[in-house]
Amino acid sequence: MKSHLVKGLGALVAVAGLALVAAAPAQGVEVSPLASACITSLTVHESEDWGADGDEPFLRTNTGTWSAPGSMDNGSTAAVNRTVDTGTTVEAWDSDSPDPNDFIGSDTVGSGGTLTFRGDDAHYTAAYRAGAC
Ligand SMILES: [Ca+2]
Ligand SMILES: [Ca+2]
Ligand SMILES: [Ca+2]
Incomplete structure (x- = not known):
């Protein structure tokens, strides 16, 4: 049971990390001096x-x-x-x-x-x- 929970958390962190990576370029476009x-x-x-x-x-x-x-x-x-x-x-x-x-x-x-x-x-x-x- 514990190992399942840890696996689940690990997957959640991985998904959150992917979401951050995906969001970063969009933020970069907004603040880019190359409007x-x-x-x-x-x-x-x-x-x-x-x-x-x-x-x-x-x-x-x-x-x-x-x-x-x-x-x-x-x-x-x-x-x-x-x-x-x-x-x-x-x-x-x-x-x-x-x-x-x-x-x-x-x-x-x-x-x-x-x-x-x-x-x-x-x-x-x-x-x-x-x-x-
Ligand atoms: Ca000419
Ligand atoms: Ca001419
Ligand atoms: Ca001409």
């Missing part, structure tokens, strides 16, 4: 290209590259919906061919708001909010 943000949209206020179609914007982020679905002229907004890490840098570019792509600017992801890219006489902004997309 997520969601870039929701990109707006081209002033394009870099002079052509009638405007620019072919793309964003380089720490989670990969997002490309606009097509050309974007002044005043045009496209949905982005890309999750990035807070504190990382996002670069905006205009894709060109055959001449090299143009760097429009870079901005750092904070806790929510607007990323601003101003360079090469162009002006883009990207809206973002806290939390993953």
Whole structure:
């Protein structure tokens, strides 16, 4: 009888230990400095290209590259919906061919708001909010 009780306690401790191990990563995510943000949209206020179609914007982020679905002229907004890490840098570019792509600017992801890219006489902004997309 006693040995059964000891075995039972041992199993209980083992289960509790597993539960603690399983819970630890979830707590780690909550306090992680690498919080997520969601870039929701990109707006081209002033394009870099002079052509009638405007620019072919793309964003380089720490989670990969997002490309606009097509050309974007002044005043045009496209949905982005890309999750990035807070504190990382996002670069905006205009894709060109055959001449090299143009760097429009870079901005750092904070806790929510607007990323601003101003360079090469162009002006883009990207809206973002806290939390993953
Ligand atoms: Ca260009
Ligand atoms: Ca272009
Ligand atoms: Ca160019």
